[in-house]
Amino acid sequence: MAQLTVSGRDTAYVWVGRDTGGQPDPAAVLLRRAGALLLGRTETAVVLTHDREGRPVVRVDEVTGSVEVAVSVSRTAGLVAVAARRAGAVGVDVERIRPLPALALAHRWFPPAELAWLRDRPEAGQTVDFLRLWTAKEAVGKALGRGLRDGGLRRLMPTPGLPLRPVPGDELLRVGHPRLDGGLVLAVAVQASAQVDVEVVQRPGHEVTAERSASVERTSLPVVVRGN
Structure with a gap:
């Protein structure tokens, strides 16, 4: 994993790596x-746990108390993305760009304005635009702790892009799409009243490759059944 210089600004950091399955996960x-880098501790001191709302966090316990970093995980075919703040x-949320019935899926799952x-x-570009809206909804749901x-699919998203943009109807939610090469769409969401920076620390092709793994096929997209 790339070395990280933590600035004084509110920043969400994202790492992307190959997901080969198996152990260690x-x-x-x-x-x-990520926890070790952001908290300035050793990896062995970091505990993986959840906050009161059920969202994942990494924590370090010390005599004076514990310190935590909010984290989130997404997997798609052969890849895993981790965000920390x-x-x-x-x-x-991350998805591979692939052929999809974008308008049919949007008609079934999205609000009329997004359709x-x-x-x-x-x-x-409709498939990519659909995936940008989809990943935004997934990322926002994870930031809220309820998926x-x-x-969640009917929650209206802002126009995809950067910087992070307020979610309509909720001034404390922001979401955006950092650029990620390799045929991928990436969305990051935060709960914040002001702008938050996003830094993709490690891209596919750095240290761990983003090759497709035939043994790992995960996606969050539902299937449209003909006739439904």
Whole structure:
């Protein structure tokens, strides 16, 4: 994992690596390294646990008390992404770009305003635009600690891009899409009242490759069943 210089600004850091499955879990390895870097401790001192809302955190226990860093994990075919932030909740989601019935999925799962926006986008980029909205919803749900429950798919997202943008109807939620090469779409969400920086510390191709693993096929996208 790349070395990290932690600035005084509120920043969400993201690491991306290969997910080969098996033990040790690549996500747990990245989480421990992220916690150690942000807290300035050794990896062996870092504990993986959850906060009161059920969101994952990495913690270091000391005589004077414990210190925590909010973290989030996403997996897609052959890859794992980990986000960490010291100042508050964070959510991350990553998807590979691949052929999808973007408009059919949006018609079933997204609010009318997002479906209309997607229809107006250039046809050649509709799949990527759909994935940007989808990953934004996933990342926001993780930052809230409830995933896509309670109407998460119907939650309206801001226009995809950077910097992180406020989620309509909730001034304390922000989400955006840091650039990630290699045929990937990445979304990061935070709970914050002011702008938060995003730094992708490690991209596919650095230290661990982003090669597709035939043994690992995970995706958060639902399947549209013909006739439903």
